[in-house]
Amino acid sequence: MKRIALTLLCAGFAAAAFAADFGLVFDNVSSYAYSGEGTFFQKDRATLWLSMPVSAAFDFYGSLRTDYRYPDASSPFGQSAFSVDVGRLEFKGSLPMGSGSPLALTAGRFLLADDGTRLLSGRMDGATLSYFLPGMSIDGMVGYMGLLPKEDAKVLVSVDDIADYEDADLYFAAPRVVATARVRFTELFARHDLSVTLVGQFDLRSLAEADPDEIVHSQYLALSLKGPIARLLYHEAYADLGTGERTSGFALMGAAGYALKFFMPEVAQLKLAFSADYATGSSGVFAPFVPISQRQVGFAFNAPLGNNLIFGLDASMKPVSVLTFGLKGNAFLRASTQKLEDPDFSDGSKELYLGVEADAYAYLDIASDVSLSLSGGAFVPNAGGTYVSGSPVRYIASGTATLSF
């Protein structure tokens, strides 16, 4: 009996392996940043992936990645140049729901982002469910972040998170449950889509020694509206309202923004965009805005989202089918006079203007399996104002090459 079972098991794996697709992707990232002193960063990543159907309605996708980094960073085996991680481990499919549309299910380790990727983006361990109805869709997700590398999760909500992030001996992110629920209305009015999302993160660590002023858990209500306003002209607006739970009470925080986009496909796919983004600082009833996954608001300017007012212009075009080229400019202000966590910050400064940044970027798709991207930027700080006199211009240059086998 055991032999029969073993034979059937081997046959099953053989059939699955026959149907599987697999490959290897090499990425090389090199960057150099200057902010008074130069730092060089190098990362070489090899990702082995496997994709296969597991049933008539379900597929599996898994990837394992190994990294070489310079300088050393945290890894499952301490500070090291090398690291290994499960990239994705995803079961995806649909469950029939009677006569209605099927229920889409994803479980495992998958990629996730909220609309606009302001609150939460990156990988997540958990499950999502999506259901589509005429003119609308509903989806929900529950995930756990404690098995993700802290560098990827980049959760810097509480003081403990920041301390853990800076602790070289820690590799994993803090144990934390994240849940989202979203309703999307397609073409609700004047071809505009409305999205309403609830997002919450709950720290599973004990609060016994928490700083009374640090935000521990946080919840957000995110609204997003986008659609065309004329031929070739589109716009989108968003508003996020968040509450942060402290041991001493609640903190209120918010972010809002607007973008106007012009797209002319017949002229080398020309895209022009103007954007304005605001995230609360420590002012009045508001606390500094803190998203779940932290992201940098500039390229050379390495400040996080929170206590910002940013005006941006972005222009890109595709002069030939394999090349995308763009220029970007941002003016940065702080939303309140709250002190900046920056070594060049001028203590006591009341100025809001922080500086201006100019970036250039190019993506070259040499072939379907070879691509190259180059980007560079310079941030000119408001030296003598928000920053101390003589604060240097900050530069960054980065290049990424990808080869797929």
Next chain:
Amino acid sequence: MSKNVVIMLVVILWAAAAMYAQSNEAIDRILAADAVDYGKVAYLVLVASDNIAEDAGESRSFEMLKELKWVDPGVAETDPVSLSEYAYFLMKAFGLRGGLMYSLVPGKRYAYRELVSRKVIQGRADPADRVTGDRAIRVLGRILDLVGD
């Protein structure tokens, strides 16, 4: 009628128009197939790419496929074709340039990747999938769109 259905119908009609010389009966047989075989695919691809006359028939088309050495010598005309093999025939018949790996190691593996990358093969797909007649026509329609036929 949804936009996708309209687009699909236009593509099918366009593909059909491009292959106007092919026998309606052959197209009907292909569309009705749950899994197209080498004979049907050979006829469809070689006629659409002007490599063979429309009256050649499936057997003659399959022989030509063998003469061109695009198929393994051991396969039979009635054997079902996988999606990656179909991708390879399309790449060869229409003379499409692939990526770096296809240039170095031309074959069904990288042909499939190329057509997925160019969004010619869409939706849930696996290289080992059997190809329905309906899918074969839709994929061919996108190839004709790509080559500007």
